Amino acid sequence: MAAAPVTILCILFLIMILVTETAASINWQLQLGYYSSSCPAAESTIKATVEEAVAVDKSNAARLLRLAFHDCFVEVRFEVIEQAKTRLEQSCPGVVSCADIVAIAARDAVVLSHGPSFGVPTGRRDGRISSLTLANDLPDVNDPIEVLKSKFHAKGLSTKDLVLLTAGAHTIGTSACFFMPQRLYNFNGHNDTDPSINPKFLQRLKLICPLGGSSFQRLHLDWSSQFQFDDHILRNILNGFAVLASDAQLVEDGTTKRFLQSYAGGYGIGKSSFGKDFAAAMVRMTNIQPKTGPNGEIRKACHKVNS
Structure with a gap:
């Protein structure tokens, strides 16, 4: 795949863009253990998928933390995220968002690299738009x-x-x-x-x-x-x-x-x-103006919006 002229820092910001929007906030909030009733195995399923991927290739931890390396399209294209989504759709169809999978997988990748463990508030919904233009304000590798x-x-x-x-x-x-x-x-x-x-x-x-x-x-x-x-x-x-x-x-x-x-x-x-x-x-980054409630959807596949 050809490299797009965007910064490596955009990879971290991808998570932010996946979960943010400029619409007026409403009374919906992220919370720890959001899926404890609706999909109790959500976080353990994501963790197991990440563990398998890192066991096969240690560099997958970095890929999951940054999600993409050469481009910053606002859609999830990494197969580990898609695999976790597929597994969750089998056990809890239409419940766990791709935005939450991305955030949880990034945390698990850090932990598997001997970094800190931390709680990830969940309850995000996915955007209805996948567009490169949304990444125009991302930091560039050559920015002052x-x-x-x-x-x-x-x-x-x-x-x-x-x-x-x-x-x-x-x-x-x-x-x-x-x-x-x-x-x-x-x-x-x-x-x-x-x-x-x-x-x-x-x-x-x-x-x-x-x-x-x-x-x-x-x-x-x-x-x-x-x-x-x-x-x-x-x-x-x-x-x-x-x-x-x-x-x-x-x-x-x-x-x-x-x-x-x-x-x-x-x-x-x-x-x-x-x-x-x-x-x-x-x-803090993943909690900036998240899409919640009616402001978004639960994608059936992470690489595309629902039809």
């Missing part, structure tokens, strides 16, 4: 830090959330060389290299993503522990070992840099509040 901050703020997320969600999304998994040419070979349009890249790291990046090479070649986002949810990526970013330009931008702003330094100072997920605060940021 002020633009990144403004795009998060526009969704009701703080600068601290920007740091938490960016680092948390990129502590596991890979990216593609598709996102690297501008940073490695045409920085600011001057046929140069981003000077924030640590010289020790630059040679490795250019070796994996040579000029004119395959845009689909993969590279780890966290060189220290690519399959483990931890805070190593925070120190990587601070020390010039950020793979993506959007990650490196977090050092260019005094506020975001202080957040990085604060979390990185803990040295270990058990000694830092990074994991706990990331979990809280994930909940």
Whole structure:
């Protein structure tokens, strides 16, 4: 599938777009254990599906956390989500939304990567529109830090959330060389290299993503522990070992840099509040203006709206 020119950060925002709308709010609220009566096995079914997928391929955890890597169409195309939906339609037809499956699966993927466990409020409904145009305001990998901050703020997320969600999304998994040419070979349009890249790291990046090479070649986002949810990526970013330009931008702003330094100072997920605060940021993100009640539908298949 051809890569679309959108940011890696859009993958986290996909969950947000799946569950948000601009319609006036009504008296419907998400809640923990929403399916405890209507579909008691909902969360355990999703968890089992995620566990099977990660057992087959560890990189599926990162895919589930970010959902898509090269494009950001506002529809779910990942087969693990579809498999969970199929199983739930067999046991609880028309009950569990794809938006809730996405949110729960992302949490389970984090847990399976040794990250924090957290409750996911549920009760979302799915949108009736799948459109790329809805993704136009998503952060781009080459956005300056002020633009990144403004795009998060526009969704009701703080600068601290920007740091938490960016680092948390990129502590596991890979990216593609598709996102690297501008940073490695045409920085600011001057046929140069981003000077924030640590010289020790630059040679490795250019070796994996040579000029004119395959845009689909993969590279780890966290060189220290690519399959483990931890805070190593925070120190990587601070020390010039950020793979993506959007990650490196977090050092260019005094506020975001202080957040990085604060979390990185803990040295270990058990000694830092990074994991706990990331979990809280994930909940905030998935709780922004969710579609509930009559504002949406329960899709029969996650890749398309109901006919």
